[in-house]
Each structure stands twice: as structure tokens, then as C-alpha cells.
Amino acid sequence: MAIPITPVGLGDTVRLKKPHPCGANEWEVVRLGADIRLHCCSCGRSVMLERYEFDRRFRGFIQRAEDRERAGAGGTGAGSAGAEDAGAAGDAGAKNARDRF
Numbered sequence: 596m597a598i599p600i601t602p603v604g605l606g607d608t609v610r611l612k613k614p615h616p617c618g619a620n621e622w623e624v625v626r627l628g629a630d631i632r633l634h635c636c637s638c639g640r641s642v643m644l645e646r647y648e649f650d651r652r653f654r655g656f657i658q659r660a661e662d663r664e665r666a667g668a669g670g671t672g673a674g675s676a677g678a679e680d681a682g683a684a685g686d687a688g689a690k691n692a693r694d695r696f
């Protein structure tokens with residue numbers, strides 16, 4: 596019976612059991628409620644899923660919204676190892692953020 600309620604949050608990027616017909620399997624949560632609205636990150640279409648249907652199809656998180664906020668706040672969590680790589684990734688992330696918004 597019990598399908599666990601997925602602790603999903605607004606702005607999270609998730610993967611579902613079946614990809615979108617466009618071939619992508621990356622969805623951003625844009626509305627939460629009795630129904631959940633998902634935005635296809637590839638073609639930009641949005642779909643509505645009932646909450647239980649979403650929980651059934653949910654496969655995993657690609658990115659949590661809170662992780663994205665933390666990454667944008669600055670690399671305080673970056674260790675000394677691979678500092679250059681972390682810096683490059685941070686720059687790419689900032690650029691993506693500008694492109695998206």
C-alpha cells in the first residue's frame with residue numbers, strides 16, 4: 596500500500612521513471628499541492644501529476660533547490676583539494692543561473 600511521500604520541494608530538479616517524449620528525463624518542480632506541476636528542463640513543456648502519481652514515478656533528485664542556493668552563496672564548503680576545479684564549477688554554475696533567470 597504505502598508509497599512514501601517524496602520530500603520534494605519547489606525548484607527541485609527530479610528524475611522520473613519514464614522520460615518525457617522529447618527524450619529528456621529532467622524535471623523542475625514549479626508547483627506543489629494536491630497536484631504537482633513539473634517543467635521539462637529540455638523542451639520546456641509542463642505537466643501536472645497527482646501527488647500519488649508523482650510519488651510512484653519519482654526516481655531521484657538531480658538537484659535540490661537548497662543545494663543550488665548554497666552553491667550560489669559562495670564556496671565556503673570547498674576543501675583545499677581540487678580548489679581549482681571547484682572554482683571553475685562555481686563559475687559555470689553562476690553563468691547557468693544568469694542564463695536561466
Ligand SMILES: [Zn+2]
Nearest residue numbers: 615617635638
Ligand atoms: Zn520534454
